[in-house]
Amino acid sequence: MGGAPTNGHAHGAEAVHRPTLEELKERKIRTRQRVHEGQETITVSMGPQHPSMHGVYQAVVDLDGEIIVRTRPGIGNLHRGVEKLAEQMTYHQFIPVTDRLDYVASFAMNHGYCEAVEKLMGVEVPRRARYIRTIAHELVRLANHILWLGVHIMDFGAQTFFLICFRDREYILDLFEMVCGARLTHSYARIGGVSKDLPEGWVGRCRSVVEFLPKRFDEYERLITANRIFNKRARNIGIFTSEDCNAWRITGPTLRSTGIARDLRKDEPYAAYDEVDFEVAVEYNSDVYDRFLVRMKEMRESCKIIRQCLDNLPDGPYLAHDAAHVLPLKKNVLRDSAAMIQDFMHVLRGPQVPKGEVYRAIEVPKGEMGVYIVSDGGPIPQRLHLSTPSFYHGQAVPPMFEGEMLADSVGIFGSIDVVLGDCDR
């Protein structure tokens, strides 16, 4: 590539070659050095406090010259025992804890947890709440991808771009501040809906942000997509085929960069995703560059989804009327005795939950997050397990690094988008 593209869709203009799995395997072998076990190596510890490691991830790498022979990952520096905590609090109380999992995309975590609990309880979420959740989830996806992009490009050596991305992320955080008062730890989803209705003037402001952001994405693409340095560095490194992805449970944009159109928003629709029209972003080369392209496409699709949701935003309640499972509206608690009793019952005793177990996975910005809940009929879960994408992505680092250059490892690690709060739980 080279030369400035006329619009943002520089990639679509070329003839897209779709490599087969065999070709990709061949390419993977060709781009990586064969590592010889037993040779003399130098051990370098990257992290947990390394500027190029995103969060407190430690990678102890054995190097043969500049080639990575072996990687020993170390995680757990951010372990807070979330699953143990979950067994001590009611279903409502756990929502703020989920914020602290993937703190870059808190709402997505709230949402995933609430979807699982609703599935267990059999709560039907009102249509307006589902639309609001879809909007909020896509906003958080935008915020996550924008932040990821800035940091990822910084891994490749461009400092300024980081600040550009941070500036644009602010618009989305401001929207969240308007709607739930928090910029990072939203705790916005509730079992059966969302905590607050959209405030006055929010829809218009949100619309102007999603009209404006695609122009910014064009700008990003002008800066990066055809950038010669980025192309030379990001193409053909970190190739991870679809087979590898399945073996290592890699999901999300990384899986979609291997040509598999797996997106839970389409495959197991939740919230209002079955009522909006969007495309699953897929690329075919399975390398770091294509993961970037997938995320860029996804951001544009997110804007599209939000725009549709804003256009069709239904009226009605934003929280389900379900006294056994859902908290009452806060504004009614001090005015309506029934709502007050309901509030007391939920706070003191907790919701009424049937016996059983559910596993619900949703598509969070980083991949598929599954929540497994076992209920013994009490107000607190008997067991709650969160299979978060970053945990598995962090695990797949050794096979991804093997045979790559040390200088590329930073970019490869960035491309799979690991957040350590999500990984260590």
Add this chain to the structure above:
Amino acid sequence: MEARQETVEIPEALKVVFARLEEEFGGRLLGSSFFRGELTFTVPVEDYIAVLKYCRDTPDLAFERLDSLLGNHYPGRKEAPMEVVVHLTSVSKNTRLRLKVMLAEGQSLPTATGVWPSADWDERETWEMYGIQFDGHPNLIRLLTTEDFEGFPLRKDFPLQGTVGGRIRTDLKGKI
């Protein structure tokens, strides 16, 4: 109550899974349940790896991915208090399956890392949190907790505040 996700009868894709597993393992499976659209099988320890391999390699089932592997502890169940729960996902068929293995205290389970390498950290986590041994695991050491951590924190009898440090002193009551 009518729930959005509630389906009364088993969907077609899961019927195939059910039929194939029943046909292949027949009476050896310890039980199955269907709740909220999810199919669960309880598998004996001896057949655990065989079932996993069968689920992955049979074209009708095509469970390409291990979604999660986790432990659970039921202190009330005297003969088999430990449990390992495995979630499988088929990307091509868009189906999910849950497998359970019940274990006695101290009983070990063969490792699934040979079937799916992604089971590695899951098994390490399950071991450090519940003390369930996985035979043949290449590197069964503590993952999330520190190396010198003692006890298995997710067991129900493990106190929330931990066993070392940071505990509320109750022995000083009335003395100060």
